[in-house]
Amino acid sequence: MKRFAIIVGLVAAALVSTAQAAERFALPQFKTSYVRPLTEVPPARPGVYEFVDIGALLVALAAASYLAIKMRSRRGLWWLALGSLLYFGFWRGGCVCSIGAIQNVALAVADSTYVVPLAVLAFFILPLVFTLFFGRTFCAAVCPLGAIQDLVIARPVKVPAYLEHALGLLGYVYLGAAVLFAATGSAFIICEYDPFVSFFRLVPFQRPGDTMQAINGSTNMLLVGAGFLAAGLFIARPYCRWLCPLGAVLRLLGLASKWRVTITPDECVQCRLCEDSCPFGAIRRPTRDEPHAPRLLDRRRLATLIVVVPIVLAGSGVLGGWLGPTMARMHYTVRVADRVRMEETGRVAGTDDMSEAFYATKQPRETLYADARDVEHTFVIGGWLLGAWVGLVIALKLIQLSVRRTRNDWEPDRGTCVSCGRCFEFCPVERDRLKKKPLSGKAPA
Amino acid sequence: MADPKKKMSRREMFRKGALGAGIVGVGGAAALLAARTAKGGTVWQIDPEKCVQCGQCATYCVIDPSAVKCVHAYALCGYCDLCFGYFPPGFEPSESFEQPAAEAQLCPTGAIKRKWIEGPHYEYTIDEDLCIGCGKCIKGCNNFGNGSLFLQVRHNRCVNCNECSIAAACPSNAIRRVPADHPYLLKGEDHKG
Numbered sequence: 066m067k068r069f070a071i072i073v074g075l076v077a078a079a080l081v082s083t084a085q086a087a088e089r090f091a092l093p094q095f096k097t098s099y100v101r102p103l104t105e106v107p108p109a110r111p112g113v114y115e116f117v118d119i120g121a122l123l124v125a126l127a128a129a130s131y132l133a134i135k136m137r138s139r140r141g142l143w144w145l146a147l148g149s150l151l152y153f154g155f156w157r158g159g160c161v162c163s164i165g166a167i168q169n170v171a172l173a174v175a176d177s178t179y180v181v182p183l184a185v186l187a188f189f190i191l192p193l194v195f196t197l198f199f200g201r202t203f204c205a206a207v208c209p210l211g212a213i214q215d216l217v218i219a220r221p222v223k224v225p226a227y228l229e230h231a232l233g234l235l236g237y238v239y240l241g242a243a244v245l246f247a248a249t250g251s252a253f254i255i256c257e258y259d260p261f262v263s264f265f266r267l268v269p270f271q272r273p274g275d276t277m278q279a280i281n282g283s284t285n286m287l288l289v290g291a292g293f294l295a296a297g298l299f300i301a302r303p304y305c306r307w308l309c310p311l312g313a314v315l316r317l318l319g320l321a322s323k324w325r326v327t328i329t330p331d332e333c334v335q336c337r338l339c340e341d342s343c344p345f346g347a348i349r350r351p352t353r354d355e356p357h358a359p360r361l362l363d364r365r366r367l368a369t370l371i372v373v374v375p376i377v378l379a380g381s382g383v384l385g386g387w388l389g390p391t392m393a394r395m396h397y398t399v400r401v402a403d404r405v406r407m408e409e410t411g412r413v414a415g416t417d418d419m420s421e422a423f424y425a426t427k428q429p430r431e432t433l434y435a436d437a438r439d440v441e442h443t444f445v446i447g448g449w450l451l452g453a454w455v456g457l458v459i460a461l462k463l464i465q466l467s468v469r470r471t472r473n474d475w476e477p478d479r480g481t482c483v484s485c486g487r488c489f490e491f492c493p494v495e496r497d498r499l500k501k502k503p504l505s506g507k508a509p510a
Numbered sequence: 511m512a513d514p515k516k517k518m519s520r521r522e523m524f525r526k527g528a529l530g531a532g533i534v535g536v537g538g539a540a541a542l543l544a545a546r547t548a549k550g551g552t553v554w555q556i557d558p559e560k561c562v563q564c565g566q567c568a569t570y571c572v573i574d575p576s577a578v579k580c581v582h583a584y585a586l587c588g589y590c591d592l593c594f595g596y597f598p599p600g601f602e603p604s605e606s607f608e609q610p611a612a613e614a615q616l617c618p619t620g621a622i623k624r625k626w627i628e629g630p631h632y633e634y635t636i637d638e639d640l641c642i643g644c645g646k647c648i649k650g651c652n653n654f655g656n657g658s659l660f661l662q663v664r665h666n667r668c669v670n671c672n673e674c675s676i677a678a679a680c681p682s683n684a685i686r687r688v689p690a691d692h693p694y695l696l697k698g699e700d701h702k703g
């Protein structure tokens with residue numbers, strides 16, 4: 066500890082002359098040779114480690130993309146996921162993470178005085194770029210949250226399509242809310258409600274030159290995380306599929322990706338052996354096999370939707386705006402103003418730490434109330450936007466469900482597929498390539 | 511067969527367009543934000559002028575015991591024999607005054623060490639391995655003494671959470687991000703040099 070500590074002195078003479086008026090007790094003039102110790106200020110983690118983290122992310126992303134698309138190696142991805150879990154999860158304590166970085170970026174966009182740490186920006190941008198080119202290889206083996214869920218998958222059950230579609234919208238709602246609270250400087254809810262970070266932090270760790278210390282996650286989030294992992298034995302990657310705000314973004318970018326994993330290394334032989342091999346239900350069958358309504362009906366449904374969409378948008382916008390003042394309670398200024406007003410009107414007796422901290426600033430109450438009103442106003446607008454966003458997501462989902470597309474082969478859905486590579490070995494063409502025996506009978510889950 | 515082929519290529523074009531838009535969007539965002547990054551990043555620190563010593567620092571940190579510790583600005587200290595940060599309020603000096611028992615100390619873990627220097631003057635140092643960052647001593651020193659004790663996030667312990675858990679709970683909004691190369695908000699710092 067001492068080795069890393071630098072010592073900064075306060076120049077006592079200057080201090081005595083300028084600050085004496087504030088001292089209750091005169092600063093002693095020592096007659097002996099005693100010298101005042103200096104205040105120790107151990108420096109922050111050296112900046113080079115930022116580049117170590119960025120480098121690790123870059124290497125992991127490149128390796129994941131290579132393993133998934135070029136090597137088609139499930140085993141390789143498994144090991145890489147384990148490595149990412151150990152480094153980004155347990156060693157780095159789950160911070161910095163690409164999911165949380167969304168919030169720093171949102172805050173930076175809204176507040177020009179906030180500077181984004183370079184590593185945080187890299188953690189935000191790199192997964193997006195890689196997904197645009199290679200599909201969701203970040204989710205396959207780089208994200209520690211994805212990795213911990215992927216490694217516990219035991220007996221995945223099939224989730225009905227309607228439920229999958231409906232729950233899939235939650236991630237977009239979460240994303241919108243996280244951006245709103247981060248941009249208003251209220252809270253980083255993705256960090257506060259990260260279900261797995263508490264696990265990552267259970268492990269005692271040691272930094273060079275320091276004493277061993279234990280990091281604790283919050284007990285509540287630990288229980289939530291345990292719940293997710295237990296459910297994750299049977300429902301593959303529940304957080305990834307239905308909650309993760311970054312997963313929601315990557316799903317969209319994945320749709321446009323330049324390259325992506327394919328089930329078969331060559332031509333699909335239509336054997337349907339891969340049909341049930343994906344634990345995330347990402348495999349889509351060829352459209353000719355699908356029972357479907359006549360096209361006319363689809364067209365009519367689409368036309369109806371185009372009329373309905375603006376109504377949905379406006380309605381959810383109004384709802385969001387109405388919820389704005391409630392959501393504004395997440396902001397510090399609004400909480401203080403509420404408390405101070407309650408004390409002023411006598412609805413509560415006495416003060417608390419929060420109101421006392423405010424009185425200590427000697428600011429007039431009116432300034433505080435005015436500031437709080439500004440924040441609430443921002444939240445009404447933000448609530449409108451959040452509501453409209455949710456409406457838009459619902460509308461786009463409905464439109465997506467009405468648009469028919471043509472598929473000739475069995476293939477992974479570009480957005481849903483997390484590039485895990487599990488389906489590869491179910492394909493007889495792949496087994497041929499690997500010179501493995503063909504699968505006999507039905508594929509195990 | 512001609513129809514699906516045509517549809518496929520239309521979809522393919524649409525996808526290519528989306529890919530282009532995605533690359534431009536992500537690239538643009540990166541370029542805009544890159545201008546605003548801080549190399550070396552930021553860390554969390556407590557503004558001692560705002561902190562009200564509520565006690566949350568001891569309990570909300572993700573590290574146990576907390577990465578927040580009591581820090582001493584010796585240059586502000588009166589070296590008082592009857593230190594308000596060391597003795598509980600209403601303490602009566604007695605024969606055990608020189609080396610008081612743990613129960614007679616304000617600090618719940620006995621983390622403050624007291625050493626006689628000369629005359630009525632004692633030096634107080636904090637054993638950071640024992641300090642839990644509860645701020646009890648600081649409250650005493652602030653209220654009745656010179657206010658030379660204060661809380662700081664110690665960066666040899668802090669893991670620099672993306673959102674400091676204490677900051678989220680702090681009633682006085684005293685914890686903010688500071689540049690990593692100036693990672694402390696020391697008391698009396700502006701008297702320096």
Ligand code: SF4
Pocket residue numbers: 164203204205208209210211212304305306309310311312313315
């Ligand atoms: S969906 Fe989210 S949590 Fe899951 S792997 Fe992708 S980024 Fe990580």
Ligand code: SF4
Pocket residue numbers: 326342343344345346347348477478481482483484485486487488489
């Ligand atoms: S790689 Fe195959 S098994 Fe894995 S998510 Fe994609 S479709 Fe599903």
Ligand code: SF4
Pocket residue numbers: 556560561562563564565566567644645661676679680681682683684685
């Ligand atoms: S939480 Fe805030 S007010 Fe409370 S002791 Fe910590 S810095 Fe001070």
Ligand code: SF4
Pocket residue numbers: 554570571572573576577578663667668669670671673674675676677
């Ligand atoms: S940033 Fe994290 S480790 Fe550091 S003081 Fe805050 S809660 Fe503790």
